[in-house]
Each structure stands twice: as structure tokens, then as C-alpha cells.
Amino acid sequence: MAHKQIKDRPKRRRSLMPILLAVLAVLVLAFVIGRVGFKICKPFVLCWQIRNEVRAIEDENARLRQENKELKAKRDQLKTKAGVINEARKLGFVRKGEKIVVDEPQPQKDAGAERD
Secondary structure (H helix, E strand, O other): OHHHHHHHHHHHHHHHHHHHHHHHHHHHHHHHHHHHHHHHHHHHHHHHHHHHHHHHHHHHHHHHHHHHHHHHHHHHHHOOHHHHHHHHHHOOOOOOOOOOOOOOOOOOOOHHHHHO
8 A cells, every 4th residue: 555655646746747837837928918018008008197197287277377367357457446446445445534334244043043
């Protein structure tokens, strides 16, 4: 019986060797394909990133153009006498002889309190 067990061991090693070689081949192949695939995909990824950056810059540019348009309109309004007077009133300035009247709003009753 002991003699039979000794013969079985080399057979097991032989049967494991093709499996180990197959696993090693798959790992090497995956590594090579991964590196090649990365090199192939890299330009597409960079192009996608650049497009996203361009879109973000275009959106920011549109927002800044709109803000610039609003500021120019405000500037043009402040160049008029009525615009200067209106802005001075907003800032709390008064002319000689004028009195400031502050109209503070009355606190509103809570609508939920009336129901109870």
C-alpha cells in the first residue's frame, strides 16, 4: 500500500502543473491586456476630461457675461441723476431739511395660533 501512495504523488503534481500554468498565463495575459488597454483608452479618457473642462469654462463664461451685463446696466443707471438719488436713498442719505421716517413692519400673528 505504501508503494502505491508514492506513485500517486507525481501524478498529482503533474495534474496541478497545467492548472498553475493556466492561472499564470491568465494573469500575464490580463496584465498585458490591461497595460495595452490603458494605453489605448488613455486618449479617450483625456478627451472626455477636456470636454468636461471646456463645458465648465463655457458655463462660467456665460455666467460672467450675464453678470457683466447686469453690472453695466447698473452703471448706466447710476450715471443718471435719478439713479444717483435712488442709490443715495437706499444707503440712507438725505437732503438738507429732509427727515427720515422709518416704517417698521408690525409683527404678523402666527396663522397656526389663530386656529387653536
